[in-house]
Amino acid sequence: MSYDFKLRREQLLSDLPLNGMVVLFAGKGVKRSADADYPFTVNHNFAYLTNIDEPEAILMMVKLSHRTSVTLFIRDIDLTLQKWNGKYISIEKAKEASQIDSVMYVSAFESSFMSQLTRTGVNRLFLDLERLNLADRPLAGELFAKKIRETHPVLVIENIYPTIAKMRTVKSNEEVKKIEECIAVTRSAFERMLKHGKSLTREYELQAEFEYELKRNGASPAFDMIVAGGVRATVLHYVENDELLAEDQLVLCDMGASKNFYNSDITRTFPKSGKFSDRQKLLYNIVLEAMDAVYAMIKPGVTFKELNDAVISTYAIRLKDIGLINDRSEVSNYYYHGVSHFLGMDVHDVGKIENMVLVAGNIITVEPGLYIEAESIGIRIEDDVLVTEDGYRNLSECIVKSTSEIEGLMSNG
Numbered sequence: 011m012s013y014d015f016k017l018r019r020e021q022l023l024s025d026l027p028l029n030g031m032v033v034l035f036a037g038k039g040v041k042r043s044a045d046a047d048y049p050f051t052v053n054h055n056f057a058y059l060t061n062i063d064e065p066e067a068i069l070m071m072v073k074l075s076h077r078t079s080v081t082l083f084i085r086d087i088d089l090t091l092q093k094w095n096g097k098y099i100s101i102e103k104a105k106e107a108s109q110i111d112s113v114m115y116v117s118a119f120e121s122s123f124m125s126q127l128t129r130t131g132v133n134r135l136f137l138d139l140e141r142l143n144l145a146d147r148p149l150a151g152e153l154f155a156k157k158i159r160e161t162h163p164v165l166v167i168e169n170i171y172p173t174i175a176k177m178r179t180v181k182s183n184e185e186v187k188k189i190e191e192c193i194a195v196t197r198s199a200f201e202r203m204l205k206h207g208k209s210l211t212r213e214y215e216l217q218a219e220f221e222y223e224l225k226r227n228g229a230s231p232a233f234d235m236i237v238a239g240g241v242r243a244t245v246l247h248y249v250e251n252d253e254l255l256a257e258d259q260l261v262l263c264d265m266g267a268s269k270n271f272y273n274s275d276i277t278r279t280f281p282k283s284g285k286f287s288d289r290q291k292l293l294y295n296i297v298l299e300a301m302d303a304v305y306a307m308i309k310p311g312v313t314f315k316e317l318n319d320a321v322i323s324t325y326a327i328r329l330k331d332i333g334l335i336n337d338r339s340e341v342s343n344y345y346y347h348g349v350s351h352f353l354g355m356d357v358h359d360v361g362k363i364e365n366m367v368l369v370a371g372n373i374i375t376v377e378p379g380l381y382i383e384a385e386s387i388g389i390r391i392e393d394d395v396l397v398t399e400d401g402y403r404n405l406s407e408c409i410v411k412s413t414s415e416i417e418g419l420m421s422n423g
């Protein structure tokens with residue numbers, strides 16, 4: 011049984027000021043059309059602290075001078091709806107999964123919350139006010155903040171999101187193992203796809219092989235997979251995957267598996283025919299060189315910008331060598347994204363990238379790319395990497411990457 015969840019709550023409570031209260035929401039399903047909802051996705055900050063994957067659940071934590079308390083609220087059981095949608099989680103199961111002793115039904119939340127405000131010294135309310143865009147649908151924490159502002163206009167409301175996000179950037183051994191499991195599934199799915207690669211003609215047929223293997227392993231796609239042949243690989247988020255593949259094309263696949271709340275995010279590029287042309291091999295190896303330049307730098311204390319500069323510096327020299335550019339400033343014509351992001355419960359995981367230095371326990375992607383529209387070539391190679399005390403560990407080293415390994419695997423198809 012994992013103690014991660016309990017430790018995280020203890021850490022959050024110890025960082026919380028005296029007389030502070032945290033309320034976090036699991037969220038609800040979102041309507042899709044008519045009576046159909048999108049599949050429910052639990053709020054990841056809520057799940058990070060509770061190990062509970064249930065709609066409408068609420069976590070309440072209080073820190074007073076003489077005591078702290080942690081209470082979990084789960085949906086009241088609805089016997090009729092259970093007949094349609096399956097069993098709701100029971101109090102006992104919720105206790106076991108979360109290791110929270112005090113579990114109640116949501117119908118008791120309002121009176122519990124109010125009694126903290128009226129009977130204890132609670133004077134600061136911490137909510138998860140995550141918001142990326144002005145136009146985003148408000149999350150439950152934000153809606154709750156609005157309601158409390160009306161009824162308790164002088165209560166101080168603060169945002170707990172940055173604190174939890176920062177905790178989430180440092181992974182425990184157990185989290186590393188979960189991501190490695192996602193990578194292992196991605197590897198077998200990618201190898202299956204590669205072995206069938208020569209005989210399949212449409213991009214979505216490759217996708218089908220990949221996703222078949224995910225499903226067989228109890229995993230699901232971590233994001234909309236990209237299978238992009240030829241020039242389509244120069245569009246960074248091409249996800250239509252419905253075009254014919256030509257024999258002389260490179261195929262870029264950006265893919266990942268999701269399992270147990272965690273994800274992998276891997277990109278590989280391979281020749282449709284099973285054999286790289288000399289030109290394709292030359293360009294591919296330049297991307298690998300840029301990747302190695304990034305690896306040489308990864309250790310605690312380094313910034314994302316420094317990692318990205320390593321790619322640009324490599325390209326500034328090597329793309330000039332092959333006559334593609336005359337000056338460093340032209341690199342951005344052929345490489346137009348960042349080399350790295352955090353990976354975790356979200357594929358583009360929480361954590362501020364600007365100005366942040368890497369620390370041991372971060373898991374990041376390394377994904378240099380090279381996109382030459384005029385030659386209908388897009389290459390990206392992406393690994394998932396753990397930052398360690400003295401450098402890094404490439405968690406996806408097991409997935410074939412060199413041109414000879416890829417050709418070898420495809421020749422067995």
Ligand SMILES: [Mn+2]
Nearest residue numbers: 275375377392
């Ligand atoms: Mn990525």
